[in-house]
Amino acid sequence: DGGITQSPKYLFRKEGQNVTLSCEQNLNHDAMYWYRQDPGQGLRLIYYSQIVNDFQKGDIAEGYSVSREKKESFPLTVTSAQKNPTAFYLCASSIEGADGNTEAFFGQGTRLTVV
Amino acid sequence: GQQVMQIPQYQHVQEGEDFTTYCNSSTTLSNIQWYKQRPGGHPVFLIQLVKSGEVKKQKRLTFQFGEAKKNSSLHITATQTTDVGTYFCAGLGGSNYKLTFGKGTLLTVNP
Numbered sequence: 001d002g003g004i005t006q007s008p009k010y011l012f013r014k015e016g017q018n019v020t021l022s023c024e025q026n027l028n029h030d031a032m033y034w035y036r037q038d039p040g041q042g043l044r045l046i047y048y049s050q051i052v053n054d055f056q057k058g059d060i061a062e063g064y065s066v067s068r069e070k071k072e073s074f075p076l077t078v079t080s081a082q083k084n085p086t087a088f089y090l091c092a093s094s095i096e097g098a099d100g101n102t103e104a105f106f107g108q109g110t111r112l113t114v115v
Numbered sequence: 116g117q118q119v120m121q122i123p124q125y126q127h128v129q130e131g132e133d134f135t136t137y138c139n140s141s142t143t144l145s146n147i148q149w150y151k152q153r154p155g156g157h158p159v160f161l162i163q164l165v166k167s168g169e170v171k172k173q174k175r176l177t178f179q180f181g182e183a184k185k186n187s188s189l190h191i192t193a194t195q196t197t198d199v200g201t202y203f204c205a206g207l208g209g210s211n212y213k214l215t216f217g218k219g220t221l222l223t224v225n226p
Binding site for chain 2: 031033035040041042043044045048050056058059090092094100101102103104105106107108109
């Protein structure tokens with residue numbers, strides 16, 4: 001099945017530890033995104049990548065890092081510098097279709113809890 | 116930077132009433148997209164608007180894109196309990212692939 005996969009669904013970490021969230025897509029999409037969702041805050045953009053080996057900071061990049069070594073993969077590392085890392089993290093991908101459609105497809109999300 | 120504001124944050128209606136959520140961008144957009152997120156789920160694409168002044172309909176849902184390509188609205192006629200969820204608008208930047216979401220409107224429907 002084609003799609004975008006995030007793993008794991010739930011993740012627990014101790015404060016001060018770095019943690020990496022996985023995001024893989026087999027849709028052949030060029031663009032990939034990481035969002036953070038908190039209650040009442042909507043989806044806030046952390047990082048996005050338009051193409052392999054290139055990525056841009058979003059609105060809340062501090063305390064996060066990403067890599068885009070392969071088209072299919074866009075892992076997000078939540079570092080110990082992120083002051084409030086407990087949240088629901090959503091990965092998405094998109095491609096501009098022949099009809100100009102740039103629909104984003106989302107993974108199921110990873111709920112990270114830092115204790 | 117690009118900001119997308121969305122109001123209201125919450126809306127509770129009786130089944131059969133209409134519902135509207137509004138979206139406004141600080142910058143001109145390439146396109147605006149609308150998503151729906153059911154409780155416990157992830158956002159699912161509803162529609163994309165590209166042209167200035169564009170209006171699109173999906174059954175009871177009507178989507179509009181403003182003439183200046185900076186604002187948009189989603190209107191649901193005669194809401195049903197299946198319409199429950201959070202509706203997000205998302206604006207695509209003019210020169211890049213930055214997709215910025217509004218905070219969403221949580222719709223609850225009383226049967």
